[in-house]
Amino acid sequence: MxxxxxxxxxxxxxxxxxxxxxxxxxxxxxxxxxxxxxxxxxxxxxxxxxxxxxxxxxxxxxxxxxxxxxxxxxxxxxxxxxxxxxxxxxxxxxxxxxxxxxxxxxxxxxxxxxxxxxxxxxxxxxxxxxxxxxxxxxxxxxxxxxxxxxxxxxxxxxxxxxxxxxxxxxxxxxPTICVRPGKPNKAASGFFSSIIREPLHGQEAVLPVPRSVVHTHAxxxxxxxxxxxxxxxxxxxxxxxxxxxMPGVGVTVGEQIEALERVAGSAVTKLIREVPDAATWAIVQNWPTRFEARRARELGFTAEQSFDEIIRAHIEDELGG
Amino acid sequence: MxxxxxxxxxxxxxxxxxxxxxxxxxxxxxxxxxxxxxxxxxxxxxxxxxxxxxxxxxxxxxxxxxxxxxxxxxxxxxxxxxxxxxxxxxxxxxxxxxxxxxxxxxxxxxxxxxxxxxxxxxxxxxxxxxxxxxxxxxxxxxxxxxxxxxxxxxxxxxxxxxxxxxxxxxxxxxPTICVRPGKPNKAASGFFSSIIREPLHGQEAVLPVPRSVVHTHAxxxxxxxxxxxxxxxxxxxxxxxxxxxMPGVGVTVGEQIEALERVAGSAVTKLIREVPDAATWAIVQNWPTRFEARRARELGFTAEQSFDEIIRAHIEDELGG
Incomplete structure (x- = not known):
């Protein structure tokens, strides 16, 4: 082939x-x-x-x-x-x-x-x-x-x-692919990954939208x-x-951060700074939240069950476990 | 302007x-x-x-x-x-x-x-x-x-x-615009008009699909x-x-023909010949049937209330009443 x-x-x-x-x-x-x-x-x-x-x-x-x-x-x-x-x-x-x-x-x-x-x-x-x-x-x-x-x-x-x-x-x-490894790209969704990735590296990350934002990740x-x-x-x-x-994990940004705290501790989540950004918010507020994705699941497409799992996959695949 | x-x-x-x-x-x-x-x-x-x-x-x-x-x-x-x-x-x-x-x-x-x-x-x-x-x-x-x-x-x-x-x-x-005046065009939906138009002119018309087909017209x-x-x-x-x-009138082909009989009599509807055509049916069977069209109605878009009205509009506008 x-x-x-x-x-x-x-x-x-x-x-x-x-x-x-x-x-x-x-x-x-x-x-x-x-x-x-x-x-x-x-x-x-x-x-x-x-x-x-x-x-x-x-x-x-x-x-x-x-x-x-x-x-x-x-x-x-x-x-x-x-x-x-x-x-x-x-x-x-x-x-x-x-x-x-x-x-x-x-x-x-x-x-x-x-x-x-x-x-x-x-x-x-x-x-x-x-x-x-x-x-x-x-x-x-x-x-x-x-x-x-x-x-x-x-x-x-x-x-x-x-x-x-x-x-x-x-x-x-x-859905939004998270946690993206490496440097941020120009996607407006970049912060969903950076608020997890940068703190795990001991670096500050900026959260430009409210914690109540719901979004789906895989x-x-x-x-x-x-x-x-x-x-x-x-x-x-x-x-x-x-x-x-496709299926994914539908969570609020707040729940993402709680998962990060469960997986990596509060010293890590303290590195997230909330700095509202109007331009990002203007895009993100019109984004979809949760999906049924029934057909895809029935057809054998599978994703993680929780955001904790998504963070652990990142640690295993990118940070050598 | x-x-x-x-x-x-x-x-x-x-x-x-x-x-x-x-x-x-x-x-x-x-x-x-x-x-x-x-x-x-x-x-x-x-x-x-x-x-x-x-x-x-x-x-x-x-x-x-x-x-x-x-x-x-x-x-x-x-x-x-x-x-x-x-x-x-x-x-x-x-x-x-x-x-x-x-x-x-x-x-x-x-x-x-x-x-x-x-x-x-x-x-x-x-x-x-x-x-x-x-x-x-x-x-x-x-x-x-x-x-x-x-x-x-x-x-x-x-x-x-x-x-x-x-x-x-x-x-x-x-929706399908019916009754189209003049000659048939190459639209697969042409028969919806010709089964009304041709009989009103005393001519035979061919119905290529079953009478049970539901479709929306204006x-x-x-x-x-x-x-x-x-x-x-x-x-x-x-x-x-x-x-x-857009809104319209959702009817079966059979109901179209019944309306034509009410408006113009059975001598007219007898001019419709049923000649199933597989190519037309292959297209029409995947066509939508009835619409809610709630937003359009709320925004002031209006259509006829019955197929009888649609036939009468054709007679008034094209056949001099």
Whole structure:
């Protein structure tokens, strides 16, 4: 099996590559090759018997997608995207990468006339306030960011291209992935991770929103698990509604901090400083809160059961336990 | 006030023009000029004191939208589109006209940097089976045609461009417009009109689906009423969810035929021949049935109360009473 991963230099992309090289198989088939693509050069980890190639460039540029599809990858993970904060400040870039990049890739697959599985990472940002207390699978997406709009449009394409038989797509709406390792990115959701990550490193972290904010999270480990499940699932089980809201842990920011205190103690949580930020709040207040995610759970997508578990996963995976 | 209408040569476009020339005002302002655009040359009816100009061409072609926006129309009715049947058989044309055409127009308005009202005709084709018995306003759109996909994507753009302040958009999801006058178009929904229209002219009509099919209809007169209401509504009342499902009359095909018999007699309904067609059925079986349309009703959008009324509107408007 040949695998293509766009956005491979991103956090989730790198973890997915590591997992695939460790598993050496996907969806019951042996992995022969992995092609990685990103706007910056992705690392190319070595693995005996698996060819790993890197491609660098703008996915929406003429010919870029065609080059990636030339070797007809059996499995395509389309993770590439400009994050929410950046898509909001840079209108043109967001539409170019998140909408045109996806469409160009999907069209290259369509025109290559074979029928690979395409796994697309959408986002809960497709939803916009007001919400019921728990958002059901059949709730309408009314995004309140350009990022969410672009993800919704790519979801619609994914469904239509699947219905027409151009490829076999599965869209997974990721909750906020937390705890993100490494440096903050430009996502407006960055603070959800930094209030856990920085204090665990003995550093101060800023909380820009009220503790009452409710949000749904899953660990990077769960995000990779979602991708692996989406790659292996029988398309007939998914049916015509190809975009699935993933499960996660719905908690208030206050509950996140309580979990951190349980796991790491109050000396750690004391490093969180509350500094309200109007710009972040303006975005976050329209974000969805809790999800039912019934279809995804029934289809075998699993996440953590508590925020304590999410913190422990971070400590195990990033801080050597 | 200067008005621009795309898709002005279509059935709804022509009726809208006639209504505007008769009213001579819109949203409380006197109409000074109406610019008409279509892929075929629109008629340019004369009216004292109102300038009516026609533009012909491909809306998605380079420079076409910019030319239409050059005189900064205060009110833009974006009706242009390839119909459902054609968008399904001609993949490239559908995406080019319905998606790229809308995006090009919206971008021309964005770059002109003024903030007109934009009224966009979407469609209940954004919804896909299975459905609850009555579809609520918050039900998720999962289109099962390329046409519905393209309309959904344009809706998403309309919302985002409105949120960003590029224009003040209102999207109206039209139910099937029935009874369409004149010749059938390529819409898969054409038979809903022809089984009424042709028998009223003493001609045979073919019914390609079972009489049990439930569908929602509004007259061309109501469609124009929706457009006028959307043009005049206070955007603050609409709020951030800019795409509204319009009201209509939800009936079975059997009930349509019973209404026709009440209005015109059994000699007329005997002209309907049932000839099942698998291709039409494949599309129609995934179409939505009945809508709540609560928000639209509360916002003052009104349609007929019965299918008898819809038939009478056709007889009054098209057959001279």
């Amino acid at each position: 040949r695998i293509l991963i766009t956005g491979a230099a991103g956090m989730v992309g790198r973890k997915l590559v590591a997992r695939l090289l460790q598993d050496r198989q996907l969806a019951g088939r042996t992995i022969a090759a992995i092609d990685l693509h990103d706007i910056v050069a992705p690392e190319t980890p070595q693995a005996d018997g698996i060819s790993v190639r890197a491609f660098t460039g703008d996915l929406a540029a003429a010919g870029a997608s065609e080059a990636l599809i030339a070797d007809r990858p059996d499995m395509i993970f389309h993770l590439a995207g400009v994050v929410s904060g950046e898509a909001e400040t840079n209108f043109d870039l967001g539409y170019r990468v998140n909408l045109d990049g996806s469409r160009t890739l999907f069209d290259a697959i369509r025109l290559a006339n074979y029928k690979p599985r395409v796994v697309f990472t959408s986002s809960i940002a497709v939803f916009g306030a007001p919400f019921p207390e728990v958002i059901p699978d059949e709730f309408h997406p009314t995004p309140m960011t350009s990022y969410g709009t672009q993800k919704l449009m790519a979801e619609a394409l994914l469904s239509d291209y699947t219905r027409r038989g151009f490829f076999d797509g599965v869209g997974i709406r990721l 660990s990077p480990r769960s995000a990779v698990g979602f991708l692996i499940r989406a790659a292996g699932i029988d398309g007939a089980l998914v049916g015509p509604r190809r975009n699935l809201t | 200067r008005i621009l209408i795309t898709g002005a040569a279509g059935m709804v476009g022509r009726k809208l023009v006639a209504r505007l020339l008769q009213d001579r005002q819109l949203a409380g302002r006197t109409i000074a000029a109406i610019d008409l655009h279509d892929i075929v040359a629109p008629e340019t009816p004369q009216a004292d004191g109102i300038s009516v100009r026609a533009f012909t061409g491909d809306l998605a072609a380079a420079g076409a939208s910019e030319a239409l926006i050059a005189d900064r129309p205060d009110m833009i009715f974006h009706l242009a589109g390839v119909v459902s049947g054609e968008a399904e058989t001609n993949f490239d044309l559908g995406y080019r006209v319905n998606l790229d055409g809308s995006r090009t127009l919206f971008d021309a308005i964005r770059l002109a940097n003024y903030k007109p009202r934009v009224v966009f005709t979407s469609s209940i084709a954004v919804f896909g089976a299975p459905f609850p018995e009555v579809i609520p306003d918050e039900f998720h759109p999962t289109p099962m045609t390329s046409y519905g996909t393209q309309k959904l994507m344009a809706e998403a753009l309309l919302s985002d461009y409105t949120r960003r302040g590029f224009f003040d958009g209102v999207g109206i999801r039209l 007259s061309p007169r109501s469609a124009v009423g929706f457009l006028i209401r959307a043009a005049g509504i206070d955007g603050a009342l609409v709020g951030p969810r800019r795409n509204l499902t």
